[in-house]
Amino acid sequence: MPQQRIVVASGKGGVGKSTVSACLAQEMVRRRHSVLLIDCDIGLRSLDLILGVDEHVLFTWADVVLGRCELHQAIMFRDGIHLLCAPLQPERALADNMLQKLVKTCSQYDIIIIDAPAGIGFGFRMACLAANRALIVSTPDPICVRSVAVAVRQAAKFGCRDMRLLINRFDKHLALRGKSMMIDDIIDQTETQLVGVLPQDSRLFLKNANGEPLRHSPLLDAIARVAARLEGEIVPLQIVNAE
Template sequence: MGKILVVTSGKGGSGKSTIAAGLGYALVQRGKSVLLIDTDAGLRSLDLILGTSANTVYDLGDVLEGSCEPYRAIQHVSYGEKFDLIPAPQTGNLPARPEDMVVLCRGLAQYYEYVIVDSPAGFGEGFRLAATAAQLALVVATPDPVCIRTAERAGRLVRSYGVEHSLLVINRYRPSLLQMGVVPDLDAVIDGTGLRLAAVIPDDDLVQLSASKGEPFCEKTPAATAFCNLASRLEGFEVPLMKL
């Protein structure tokens, strides 16, 4: 069975969907089969980031309420041979219990090496629905006090839902702001969240540009390199942090 990951954060705007997409693409580049599941009902964005929105007929809501089989909601991402997506519904809430999500993810993990669940912001039922099926949580935090506090809470909550391991991904990191004293250093972010660091993703305008166009991230950017390093660590390789 493949690995089931949840990408989560208590605070909106931390870049969870971009992290999910970038990690998925990096894993596919390593020859892995990857399915992304967007659980952010009403605010879905992965289909836009991955350029599949024109192909949407069924979504995760249809699957969980039994209106269609899971394979009917799966969209193929054109820039990855083994890269697929189940989009979130554009309106309403997901009509499901956490145990329904567990059954779905474990069933799909029979066919993919990685199932990556993109969690909604906040700590409501959507957060619990996304986290309950996961074996590993990637908790995303930008280096600001509010996001650090919510990341610490997210780490505690996913543990209470039975997630075996939680790792920290620091996103949109800008060394220039650290030098100016605007944001805390990496050690302060790690200490504030209480989580083991898995990756630091530098702030990169090209990543945001690619995401807005539904195109693959340029492989020569610092952020793309950080995604590749994160994928390697998840595969069990020891990769040093980038020099930022």
């Protein structure tokens, strides 16, 4: 299969982009792929914290593209996932096509997952340009859905053709009571094909109490179905409530 470079984007903040990026990376490793996870949230990175390597970050991808270190010096390794962290400060010397150039040198990975920042500005553009597929994350509320619709149009302008909608934090009881949006309304308003629905799940996402990678949770099982669909498998849509 050709290399998949998947940007996880939304337009809005706090909807689960980084959570989805980390869980999807873990699932793709479980599926025996070599995975590079790139945090593109300049100034507000979070994947180092989610993967528990925050105290060990020496270099970021900005150091690589600006020639301050070699790629291998910036890559961190945790539970089979290779991670490139985002810089803590914006830098004038960064251009929006630099991540695209960097990922072209990463042909050894089967899958590259790029966690985009909120908004549709510089970091979003940079992340979209580097990708060949997009997972657009939306929660089932009108404010998020509107920002997703804008992000979908913007991502198309940056060359994203293969876009899929991923609904996060969906609670079917709330939807049936009219307290959150219905799935088909979200699909209609974003004009994007659905790839999965993830439940609201307040359990730890990646680790159990002993620090071991979590194998199953309603969220991880739903992510596993998304990963299978991304790889062309036919998996029936399941709407699971975790809570």
